[in-house]
Amino acid sequence: MFDRDFEWSELTRFAALPGRTAILGVISGRRRQGKTFLLDALARASGGFMYTATETTEADALRQFGEALARYRGQPTPFRFAYWDEAVTELMRVAEAGKPTVAVIDEFPFLAKASPALPSVIQRALDPTAQHGNTPVRLLLCGSALSFMGGLLSGSAPLRGRAGLELVVPTLDFRLAGEFWQISDPRTALLVNAIVGGTPAYRREYTQGDTPSGPDDFDAWVTRAVLNPARPLFREARYLLAEEPELHDTALYHSVLAAIAAGNTARGGIADYLGRRSTDLAHPLTVLQDVGMITHEGDAFRRNRSAYRIAEPLVTFYHAVMRPSWGDLERPGRAAAVWRRSASTFRSKVVGPHFEQVCREWARWHAAPDTHGGLVTSVASGVVNDPSARTSHEVDVAVHGERDDGRKALLAIGEAKWSDVMGLGHLERLRRIRGLLIAAGTATEATRLQCYSGAGFTGDLRELAERDGTVQLVDLPRLYHGD
Structure with a gap:
């Protein structure tokens, strides 16, 4: 187990919660994050029951569940459940010794798809008036369908307010x-x-x-x-979409992702790329956001502006590098040639945007308060208008927060360049942007200027940064090991 201390401590705490009644927990997260590994380890360590559902019919699911529960209970013959009411009632009796016992249902969305009433059945079993027949089961429902799992406990959903644990297993930063x-x-x-x-x-x-x-x-x-067609990673990006139950028209969703991967982050740009009206994309963008494929981030300076970004790097890589050359890549021996001619695309469409995102993550979560001159509350990218020059400037990293006196402020602005050795010219551009923000009442002279580079900095810029504490230089070693 690697860096899942928080998740493991919450799961073990939940598994040992005192009390004589059943308690519900919900575990979610994107696919391939280790949820099943964690829950299997929990069930093994505590002597609990674990059932992993498959995509099948209700009758077959009840048969499989009955067989699994009978094996766990040591029954010589499988349970024959006709309805989920019977199955859930029997599940609530697995803690026969009277001590808290874990019961895990993994891939729960598969069961709910075949049996839409199942959440209501579980809700009824957990109702205080029905708890007299239950044992202290610690029931954990797990799934990767983020839109479904997110709605399981929200609004007027049957299980709303019933969970004693709601845990999201994140990707590693x-x-x-x-x-x-x-x-x-x-x-x-x-x-x-x-x-x-x-x-x-x-x-x-x-x-x-x-x-x-x-x-x-x-x-x-x-x-x-x-890029090797014999390796599992080769087709993974395509499978990620195919595995999402909410994505019915996969061709449309792939096209939207391709548009974003090409650098079109605004809805209008995506629509132009696809030759559609902007209003036609409201639904697919919302669905992609609900399933965790994309994020929707507000502009740091303009409330009416936002950007869509792909949340899974492998999907960006697939659409920028693999999809345009898919026919060549499927033939063995062509990968090296495709990779050579994709080098510039990889740098500009994949690494460049990803480096900017990593810089924002570092500024938000890893940088020391002294780096920004205050406590960080949000980090985003943004666009600053320059009326006199009739242009606009993109700011890759805009750090908002609170200064030591408690006042809210724009703590820092930064530029991120993956391939460029950054020098005084880059710093002057940031000073120009800060001046525009000062004129607009958004920044002050105390707003720090930050240069993020994957290629390093000139000697002149390094010397200036050593003298001027408002100038911060962040290279790759600092991103990974410093603050």
């Missing part, structure tokens, strides 16, 4: 992912992260532990582990 992949070189770690993100399963099950041995091995690793 870029620092933890580098540690998990055992990559010590920061540049290599970020390049790998730009492709596979922080999904733990891609490290073991999908690459069989194959990691780049160093910077010189990265290109070879991509061709043998990612």
Whole structure:
């Protein structure tokens, strides 16, 4: 188990909760994050029951569940349940010794799809008036369908207010992912992260532990582990969409993701890319957001502006690099050639945007308060208008927060460049933007200027930063190991 201390402590706490009645917990998270691994370990460690559902009919699901429950209970013959009311009633009796006992139903959305009334059946079993027949079962429902699991406890849903645990298992952030992949070189770690993100399963099950041995091995690793049609990671991005029950028209959703991967982050740009009206995209964008495929982020400076971004790096990589050359990649021996001609696309459409996102994550979660000059409350990108020059400036990192005196302020603005050695020209651009923000009443002279670079900084800029505390330089070693 790697860096799941918080999740494990919450699960073990829930499993041992005192009381004579049954209690519900809900576990969710994107696919391949290790939810099943955690719950299986919990069931084994506590002697609990675990059932993993499959996509099947209600009758077959009841048969499978009856067989699994009978094996756990030590019954010589399987239970024959005709309805889920009977099955849930029997499940609530598994804690026969009177001590809290874990009961896990993994892939719960599969059961609910075949039996839509199942959440109501569980709600009825958990109702205080029905608890007299229950034993102290600690029931855990788990699923990867984020829209379904998110709605399980919301609004007027039957299980609303019934859960004693609502746990989301997240992906590993870029620092933890580098540690998990055992990559010590920061540049290599970020390049790998730009492709596979922080999904733990891609490290073991999908690459069989194959990691780049160093910077010189990265290109070879991509061709043998990612672009290789014989490896599981090759088709994973396509399967991610196919596995989401809410995505019916996969061609449309793939097209929307391709538009975002191409750099179109506003709804209007996505619509132009697809040749559709902006209003036609409201539903697919909402659905993609509900299932966790994309995020919708507000502009740091303009309330009426926002950006859509793909949440899973592998999906971005697939649409930017793999999908345009899919026919070539399916034929063995073509991967190296495709990778060579995709180098510029990879840098501009994959690594560049990913590096900017990593810089925002670092500024929000890893940087020390002294770095920004205050307590951070939000970090986003934004656009600043420059009326005199009749143009606008993009700010990759805008840090809002509170200064030591408690006043809210724009603490810092930053620019992120993956391939450029940053110098005084980049700093002057940030000063120009700060001046515009000061004129608009958004920033002050105390707003810090930050340069993020994957290629380093000129000597002049380094010397200036040493003299001026309002100028911060953040390189790859600092991103991964400093604050």
